[in-house]
Amino acid sequence: MPESIVIVGAGGHARVIADIVRLAGRYTVVGYLDDLHPERRGASWDAGTILGGMEQLGVLRSSGVNAAFVAVGDCEARLALADRLGAAGFDLPVLMHPSAVRAGDVTMGPGSVLVAGAIVNPGARIGAHVIVNTAASVDHECVIDDGVHIACGARLGGRVHVGRGSWIGLGAVVKERVHIGSGTLVGAGSLVLKDLPDDVVAYGTPARVISHAQSHDTIRG
Numbered sequence: 001m002p003e004s005i006v007i008v009g010a011g012g013h014a015r016v017i018a019d020i021v022r023l024a025g026r027y028t029v030v031g032y033l034d035d036l037h038p039e040r041r042g043a044s045w046d047a048g049t050i051l052g053g054m055e056q057l058g059v060l061r062s063s064g065v066n067a068a069f070v071a072v073g074d075c076e077a078r079l080a081l082a083d084r085l086g087a088a089g090f091d092l093p094v095l096m097h098p099s100a101v102r103a104g105d106v107t108m109g110p111g112s113v114l115v116a117g118a119i120v121n122p123g124a125r126i127g128a129h130v131i132v133n134t135a136a137s138v139d140h141e142c143v144i145d146d147g148v149h150i151a152c153g154a155r156l157g158g159r160v161h162v163g164r165g166s167w168i169g170l171g172a173v174v175k176e177r178v179h180i181g182s183g184t185l186v187g188a189g190s191l192v193l194k195d196l197p198d199d200v201v202a203y204g205t206p207a208r209v210i211s212h213a214q215s216h217d218t219i220r221g
């Protein structure tokens, strides 16, 4: 019998995660938690029922829900929520869509997901709470630190390093061996040919540093 899992987040990415959970068959989704929209508490939506916010964690644990998954695109928020779930004693599984490809020696930390059509090639190391989104690819020996989001269709050449909490935008291409710092946002469609420092927004072809970012509100999902 499938175990129960609660999904934290109740937006588009949460629907994607719920679908992967359903296809994988190990868990049944008991509901969703949404701290951002208190007015949705108790409501049903397309994907299921919103049980409340993070204050529900204790009740869920005592009712036998042992697993959780953070389905929030924003990297800082995802890492912070994952910390709270870990502290509350939840298991944070690795999820993988059946159409994703993961080489045999790839390591993945807890709470990470390979979405439909994602490809991760040999020797890559994927940290915790990483999203490799729809049809994105991560090539051989890449190192992807905790909390990174590789958005849909992005391509990373071999031996790329992406630092903690960085966002590689929709369809971006990163040349092999490039190092991207932590907390950095690479804009959609960019071509990254050279290393990028921590905490910048960079985009274009080739990508250039546009600003030094404190937050990346424009891509919160």
Ligand SMILES: CC(C)(COP(=O)(O)OP(=O)(O)OC[C@H]1O[C@@H](n2cnc3c(N)ncnc32)[C@H](O)[C@@H]1OP(=O)(O)O)[C@@H](O)C(=O)NCCC(=O)NCCS
Binding pocket: 133, 151, 152, 168, 169, 170, 185, 186, 187, 188, 189, 190, 201, 202, 203, 204, 218, 219
């Ligand atoms: C980089 C980004 C964060 C900038 O957002 P922003 O600060 O709101 O920027 P704006 O939309 O106000 O655009 C400012 C200027 O930069 C340009 N620009 C913005 N993003 C760009 C990009 N990715 N590549 C090239 N130019 C870009 C705009 O055309 C605009 O130019 P203009 O002033 O000449 O008209 C955003 O465009 C982006 O790429 N987000 C990533 C989205 C993503 O990956 N989603 C994933 C979903 S899975």
